[in-house]
Amino acid sequence: MSARTPLSAIxxxxxxxxxxxxxxxxxxxxxxxxxxNQSSFGQAASFVGFANYAKVLGDAYFWKAxxxxxIVVAVVVHVELLLGLGMALFxxxxxxxxxxxxxxxxxxxxxxxxxxxxxxxxxxxxxxxxMSRLLxxxxxxxxxxxxxPSHGLAMVSLLSIWLHLPFSFIILYAARLSIPSDLYEAAAxxxxxxxxxxxxxxxxxxxxxxxIAALFRxxxxxxxxxxxxxxxxxxxxxxxxxxxxxxxxxAFRYNAFGPAAATGWLLVLASLLxxxxxxxxxxxxxxxxxx
Amino acid sequence: xxxxxxxxxxxxxxxxxxVAAIVAWSLVPIGLIAMSSFKADRDIFSTGSxxxxxPTLANYQALWSRWGDxxxxxxxxxxxxxxxxxxxxxxxxxxxxxxxxxxxxxLQASAFFLIFIRLIPPIVITLPLFxxxxxxxxxxxxxxxxxLYATFFVSLxxxxxxxxxxxIPRELDEAAMMDGASQFxxxxxxxxxxxxxxxxxxxxxxxxxxxxxxxxxxxxTTTKAKTAPLVISEMIGAxxxxxxxxxxxxxxxxxxxxxxxxxxxxxxLVAGLTAGAVKG
Numbered sequence: 001m002s003a004r005t006p007l008s009a010i011x012x013x014x015x016x017x018x019x020x021x022x023x024x025x026x027x028x029x030x031x032x033x034x035x036x037n038q039s040s041f042g043q044a045a046s047f048v049g050f051a052n053y054a055k056v057l058g059d060a061y062f063w064k065a066x067x068x069x070x071i072v073v074a075v076v077v078h079v080e081l082l083l084g085l086g087m088a089l090f091x092x093x094x095x096x097x098x099x100x101x102x103x104x105x106x107x108x109x110x111x112x113x114x115x116x117x118x119x120x121x122x123x124x125x126x127x128x129x130x131m132s133r134l135l136x137x138x139x140x141x142x143x144x145x146x147x148x149p150s151h152g153l154a155m156v157s158l159l160s161i162w163l164h165l166p167f168s169f170i171i172l173y174a175a176r177l178s179i180p181s182d183l184y185e186a187a188a189x190x191x192x193x194x195x196x197x198x199x200x201x202x203x204x205x206x207x208x209x210x211x212i213a214a215l216f217r218x219x220x221x222x223x224x225x226x227x228x229x230x231x232x233x234x235x236x237x238x239x240x241x242x243x244x245x246x247x248x249x250x251a252f253r254y255n256a257f258g259p260a261a262a263t264g265w266l267l268v269l270a271s272l273l274x275x276x277x278x279x280x281x282x283x284x285x286x287x288x289x290x291x
Numbered sequence: 292x293x294x295x296x297x298x299x300x301x302x303x304x305x306x307x308x309x310v311a312a313i314v315a316w317s318l319v320p321i322g323l324i325a326m327s328s329f330k331a332d333r334d335i336f337s338t339g340s341x342x343x344x345x346p347t348l349a350n351y352q353a354l355w356s357r358w359g360d361x362x363x364x365x366x367x368x369x370x371x372x373x374x375x376x377x378x379x380x381x382x383x384x385x386x387x388x389x390x391x392x393x394x395x396x397x398l399q400a401s402a403f404f405l406i407f408i409r410l411i412p413p414i415v416i417t418l419p420l421f422x423x424x425x426x427x428x429x430x431x432x433x434x435x436x437x438x439l440y441a442t443f444f445v446s447l448x449x450x451x452x453x454x455x456x457x458x459i460p461r462e463l464d465e466a467a468m469m470d471g472a473s474q475f476x477x478x479x480x481x482x483x484x485x486x487x488x489x490x491x492x493x494x495x496x497x498x499x500x501x502x503x504x505x506x507x508x509x510x511x512t513t514t515k516a517k518t519a520p521l522v523i524s525e526m527i528g529a530x531x532x533x534x535x536x537x538x539x540x541x542x543x544x545x546x547x548x549x550x551x552x553x554x555x556x557x558x559x560l561v562a563g564l565t566a567g568a569v570k571g
Contacts (some may be wrong), residue, residue: 004395004397005393005395005396005398006393006395007391008389008474009389009392009393009395009398010397010484012385012386012388012474013385013386013389013390013398013401015381015382015385015386016382016383016385016386016405016445016449017386017401017404017405019382019438019441019442019445020404020405020408020442020445020446023331023416023420023438023439023442024408024411024416024442024443025404025408025411025413027418027419027420028411028415028416030414030419031416031418031419034418034419075343087313088311088352089558095306095309095310096306097467099557101313101314102312102557102561103554103557104314104317104318105317106553106554106557106560107317107318107550107554108317108320108505108552109320109499109551109553109560110322110499110546110554111321111502111503111546111550111552112502112505112520112523112545112546112549113505113520114503114505114520114524114527114542114545115324115520115523115542115545115546116320117527118324118523118527118538118539118542119320119321119323119324119542119568120320120536121527122321122323122324123319123323125336128336129336130323130341132435133338140383162320167564170560170561170564170565171564171565174561174564174565184534211519213571219409219410222412223412223413225413225414225505225506226505226506229505229509230311230505230524230527238492244412244414247414247415248414248510251417251418251421252421252510255468257418257481259417260418264412264414264415264418265415267412267414267415268410268412268415271410271411272410275410279310279407282406283403286399286402286403287399287452
C-alpha cells in the first residue's frame with residue numbers, strides 16, 4: 001500500500017467529495033455555529049453560547065417530540081425487523097412462485113410517502129374506511145388518528161413499517177441465503193429440532209445482518225418527517241410532533257433558527273451515538289491495527 | 292401422486308396462509324387506491340362490495356381539468372429524477388473506480404468520511420442551505436433538487452460502484468494502459484461497459500428516491516419546480532375537504548411508472564442493497 005495518494009485518484013474522487021463536503025459537511029458545521037447564535041431571517045446573528053440548547057431543552061414540546069420519536073423508532077424498527085426476519089425465513093423455507101412473490105414484497109419500496117399516507121388514511125378513514133369498518137364489525141373501537149395522539153402515532157408507525165419492510169427483509173433474506181445448507185443438513189442428522197437449528201445456526205449467523213439492518217433503520221427512522229407531517233401535521237395541539245417536525249416548525253414557521261439549529265445538532269449527535277459501534281468496526285476494518 | 296399425510300397437508304395450508312398474508316399486506320393498499328381511482332364518488336365509500344362498481348374515468352378527467360398543476364409536477368419530477376440519476380451515477384462511477392484501483396491512507400480516510408456523512412439527517416442541512424439557495428436565486432429550481440438528491444446518494448452509489456468494479460479483473464485496465472489509454476479512456480471504454488450492472492443498481496436507488504422525495508421539494512420549491520409528491524400533498528391538505536377520487540387518480544399516476552420500474556429492476560435493486568448495505 002502506498003502512502004501517497006496518486007493525483008489521478010484525487011481527481012476521480014473529488015466530485016463526490018466536493019458534493020458531500022459542500023452540501024452536507026460544511027452546512028452541518030455551519031449549523032453548529034448557528035446553534036450558538038441567535039438569528040432569524042434577514043437578521044444578523046449574535047453569539048449567545050449554549051442559550052439555544054438551554055431553550056430547546058427547557059421546551060416541553062421538544063421533550064414531547066423526543067419522546068414521540070423514541071417511541072415510534074422503537075416500535076417501527078423492532079416490529080419491522082421481526083416481520084422482516086419472519087418473512088426472510090419463510091421465503092428461505094421455500095415458497096411458491098418465488099420471483100413473483102419477491103416482486104410483490106418489494107412493491108411498497110416504490111411507493112412515495114405521500115401516496116402511502118393517502119392509502120392508509122383511506123383504509124382507516126373514520127366510519128367509512130375499509131379497516132375502520134372491519135374494526136367496527138369486530139366490535140373494536142375505531143382508530144381516531146386525527147384526534148387521538150397515540151392513534152395518530154400508531155398510524156405513522158404502521159405506515160412507516162409498511163414502507164420500509166422491503167429494506168429490512170432484503171438484507172435479512174440475502175444473509176439467510178448465504179448460510180450454507182450443509183450446516184442445516186448436519187444439524188438434522190444430529191437430530192436437532194427446527195427450533196434448535198434456528199437458535200444455534202440461523203440466529204448467530206444472521207446476527208451481523210440483523211445488526212446492520214437495525215442500525216440503518218434506527219438512523220433513518222430517527223429522521224422521520226414526511227409520514228408524520230403528512231398524516232397528522234404534528235397535531236392535534238403539537239402532540240404528535242417528532243424531532244424533525246419540531247425542527248421544521250421552529251425554523252420555518254417560528255423563524256427561530258438558533259433553537260432549530262440546536263435541535264439539528266442534537267439530532268446529529270443522537271445519530272452518531274446510535275452508529276458509534278458500527279463506525280468503530282468500520283474504522284478498524286479500514287485502518288487495521290493502527291486504529 | 293404421493294399420498295399426503297395430515298401434517299404435510301397442514302404445512303402446505305399454513306404456507307398458503309402465509310403467502311396470502313404477505314400478498315395482502317403488500318398489495319391491498321396499492322391495489323385499493325388504484326381500483327378506487329376508477330370509481331365514481333358514491334362508490335368509493337359505498338358499503339357494498341368493493342369489487343362491483345361501474346368503472347369511470349371521471350376522476351382522471353377531474354384531475355386533468357382541475358389539477359393541471361399535477362401534470363406539471365410530474366414533468367418536474369421527471370426532469371429532476373433524470374438529472375439526479377445522471378449526476379449521481381456519473382460521479383459514483385469515477386469515485387468507485389478510484390476506490391477500487393488505488394489504495395492509500397488518504398483515500399481510506401476519504402472513504403470513511405463518505406460513509407460517516409450519511410449519518411447527518413437531511414433536514415439539518417436545510418437550515419443553512421435555505422438562505423444560501425435564496426441568496427443565489429436558486430430557490431424553486433430543478434437544479435437545487437438535482438444536486439441535493441444526487442448528493443444524498445453518492446455515498447451509497449460509490450460503495451456500490453466500488454463493489455461492482457472490484458469484480459472487474461485489473462488485467463483489463465492494465466492491458467488498456469499498455470495500449471496507451473488514459474485513465475479516463477480506461478473508465479469509459481473498459482470499466483463502464485462492464486460496470487453497467489452496478490450503474491443500473493445505483494440508478495434504481497436514485498430514481499426511486501428522487502421520484503418520491505418530499506422534504507427537500509417541500510422546503511426548496513414553491514411553483515416552478517414543484518414535484519408531483521408536493522402537488523399530491525396539497526391535494527391531501529385541501530381546505531374544502533379531500534376529494535378522494537381525484538387524489539386516488541393522482542396517486543395512481545404518480546405510482547405506476549416507478550412501481551413498474553422497481554418490479555422490472557428487481558434483481559438490480561436487490562444486488563445494490565446487498566452490495567451497499569451489507570458491505571458498506
